[in-house]
Amino acid sequence: MQNKADVIVILGTGGTIAGTAAQASDNVGYTAGQLGVGHLVAAVPALQGWPLEAEQVAQLDSKDMSHAVWQTLAQRVAAHVARPEVAGLVITHGTDTLEETAWFLHRVLAPAKPVVLTCAMRPASSLQPDGPQNLLDAVTVARSPGARGVLCVAAGQVLAAADVRKVHGYRIDAFAAGDAGPVARVEEGQVLPLRPWPQAQALGLACVMRDTAHWPRVGVVCSHAGVEPWAVEAALAAGLHGLVVEGTGNGTLHQALEAALAQAQARGLRLMRASRCTAGGVVGEVPGALPSAELLTPAKARVELLLQLLAASA
């Protein structure tokens, strides 16, 4: 019987961290989600002897992430967070949609324990994989006294779910936190806090327990030079419930798209306006403008609008 919270649960979902290529020199032509989470843990000698539990929740390339996997993941995270002997969780995940999963778990659960997503840009079969160090750093953060909330640990940085975004398609330091910067760094097994751990109000697990086949349908369109409003018309025709628009600059929209969106809004489509810039977001309130996604990336804004629609219909 354990009398203190020291167990770390590691949930595997796939990704490049669990990927393999035919050649050790190949960091591009690999298949994600090949190795089980137990294999990833076993590859890090420094983790041996620590009170760890490993559980495979999914095994996929995160570009193929589904709402059903998110629902299962939220359930498993909530169940483990509620166990008194568990200090924190680590989730091994693909880099490509990590920020979406992070925002989903943050908004649904806002856990008081650390839930640390980690990943890799190079497959496990690489000559120099980044996954083992990231996994060790993630467990170090999950065991760190006072750590809480949904976090991402990669390349020595600890980034909050609200801030993390993938900013590079190849480099090992593929994530950034924009103007907010990291919450902490991990150096040689030490967690160096830079600002307070994230805290938030949870929507609650009940909000996402409906059959995912009946979740609101939310898409993303982009404003660009010469845009035609066919995507908005297609969204209405397909029966979507919500649409995020990736605006230019501070969330501004091409007038042709804005007119189509205004009509769609009048017909009941819920809208959210984000920025397609790689840093920053939508700042300030403009009278009459579509609802702002503020600092959320368009991909996270889609998750946010989905959750708002789910919460409103719960």
Ligand code: SIN
């Ligand atoms: C994935 O997102 O699952 C593949 C790409 C990666 O993890 O870097």
